[in-house]
Amino acid sequence: MRLTHYGHACVLVETDAAKRVLIDPGTYSHDFENLRDIDLILVTHAHPDHLDAERLRALVEHNPHTTIVHGPGATEALTGLPGTVATPGDKLTIGGVEVTVTGGGEHACIHPDLPSSDNNGYLLDGTVLHPGDALDPLHAPVDVLLVPAGGPWMKIQEGIDYLRAVAPRVAIPVHQAGLAPAHQQMHHQLLTKLAPAGTEVVVLEHGTAQTV
Numbered sequence: 044m045r046l047t048h049y050g051h052a053c054v055l056v057e058t059d060a061a062k063r064v065l066i067d068p069g070t071y072s073h074d075f076e077n078l079r080d081i082d083l084i085l086v087t088h089a090h091p092d093h094l095d096a097e098r099l100r101a102l103v104e105h106n107p108h109t110t111i112v113h114g115p116g117a118t119e120a121l122t123g124l125p126g127t128v129a130t131p132g133d134k135l136t137i138g139g140v141e142v143t144v145t146g147g148g149e150h151a152c153i154h155p156d157l158p159s160s161d162n163n164g165y166l167l168d169g170t171v172l173h174p175g176d177a178l179d180p181l182h183a184p185v186d187v188l189l190v191p192a193g194g195p196w197m198k199i200q201e202g203i204d205y206l207r208a209v210a211p212r213v214a215i216p217v218h219q220a221g222l223a224p225a226h227q228q229m230h231h232q233l234l235t236k237l238a239p240a241g242t243e244v245v246v247l248e249h250g251t252a253q254t255v
Contacts, residue, residue, distance in 0.1 A: 082138035087175030
């Protein structure tokens with residue numbers, strides 16, 4: 044399969060079956076706007092860094108046959124778009140792609156005094172996992188993990204422990220846009236150094252497809 048990172052949480056997955064799945068096109072991401080032949084769009088939750096509704100609407104205009112899978116919290120923002128509401132435990136086959144919705148259904152806590160948000164993790168074709176903004180355990184093998192590298196709801200120790208718990212063949216750091224460049228590099232190095240045996244950490248160059 045091939046993966047392309049468009050910044051922060053946004054990743055294009057091109058499956059071995061030649062299906063194109065775009066995950067979390069948000070405000071911190073860029074260069075996804077001109078993508079074509081997108082079979083499926085997945086939105087983990089409605090926070091703007093994961094869902095830029097205005098640019099997503101324009102993207103759907105150029106990909107009229109695509110479907111958006113999202114949680115209940117994104118319904119209002121996506122009114123009028125071809126969407127399917129899903130929650131953890133759901134198993135869907137859309138556009139030739141098998142999607143298992145994972146996680147506990149809730150965004151990791153930033154602070155108890157802030158309102159909570161729903162959150163979907165997505166496992167594609169039983170191989171690629173995007174957990175969204177939560178580090179919920181998954182009791183199933185994962186080939187490729189899109190591992191969060193930073194955010195106001197996590198510290199890097201938690202990301203490392205999550206990476207060790209999932210123990211994928213390949214880990215792709217994402218969710219890094221809120222970090223200064225020096226801290227991005229530091230967190231990537233820590234994930235690489237402290238990854239479990241058998242896991243390769245691959246830092247994708249922005250907008251460049253890479254086979255993994």
